[in-house]
Ligand SMILES: Nc1ncnc2c1ncn2[C@@H]1O[C@H](COP(=O)(O)OP(=O)(O)OP(=O)(O)O)[C@@H](O)[C@H]1O
């Protein structure tokens with residue numbers, strides 16, 4: 001399948017997306033005014049520490065937010081059409097068909113009592129209206145596409161290795177012919193060699209099917225080979241994005257700089273991840289101004305009172321008072 005959406009229109013446009021958890025009392029704002037665009041066939045990495053809002057962003061786009069979540073602001077457009085992301089029932093036809101998700105830990109996501117062909121065939125019956133026979137044929141086709149021989153289709157999940165199970169998850173994610181695949185830490189539970197194989201599979205499928213990819217990871221070191229762009233999140237907000245080359249060569253945001261500095265580099269004797277000093281912020285009581293100010297080595301007084309605006313900087317965007325955007329280049333204003 002090849003998408004033929006005109007290049008000038010983004011495949012996905014996310015504007016000021018905010019999501020709260022907790023329906024009673026004080027809601028927790030997990031993401032706060034997230035904006036970005038994704039083009040057909042493009043791969044964007046979503047990077048940030050635990051709790052920065054990566055999964056929430058992806059789940060909102062895919063229509064898979066948990067029942068205690070509420071979209072409290074913003075819009076998502078897919079192929080120019082507004083998605084009803086705040087309406088669970090209206091979102092049902094879009095789910096898994098446009099954006100689908102490969103989660104980490106396939107063993108938890110697969111049904112242990114069904115053979116894998118049956119599990120892949122199920123969404124083809126439910127979402128594409130195929131007969132059982134058609135869906136089984138499609139499941140076998142998908143298994144072969146992800147590198148699993150057709151005769152393994154009779155296996156149960158526990159009979160497969162972790163890497164094979166993750167391939168099954170990818171096959172399931174492709175079942176309804178989406179244009180966007182989200183990989184939410186898809187290789188976290190795997191050994192290094194299997195990790196590389198799964199990332200290569202995602203790259204191959206991307207070019208073969210012209211898929212857009214949102215790759216969620218804590219780990220910047222897996223990004224360079226698999227993605228075109230990187231979006232850095234901190235405390236539910238986008239703080240910087242740009243091409244992989246720009247972000248690695250010349251990061252602007254102090255948090256991005258520390259993230260890059262934390263990557264182990266055996267070439268210069270740095271074998272261990274160097275953690276960023278301080279703790280990620282408590283979202284119930286987000287720090288005033290720039291949420292990174294308590295940990296930032298460059299904090300200025302304005303940082304404690306004013307939220308930096310996310311503005312264009314070169315080919316990317318940055319939200320930091322060290323790099324104030326030109327008025328006409330502002331793209332997002334956080335309240
Ligand atoms: N179902 C939920 N109910 C309540 N709070 C939630 C829920 N899911 C996430 N959160 C909170 O929302 C915030 C953002 O979580 P999210 O899972 O989006 O972060 P993440 O960047 O994906 O983190 P990780 O790297 O650990 O997966 C966190 O404070 C988290 O505790």
Ligand code: SF4
Pocket residue numbers: 253254255290291292293294296297298299300303308319320321322
């Ligand atoms: S706005 Fe201030 S505190 Fe935030 S990253 Fe920039 S310099 Fe650091």
Ligand SMILES: [Mg+2]
Pocket residue numbers: 054055056184
């Ligand atoms: Mg997550």
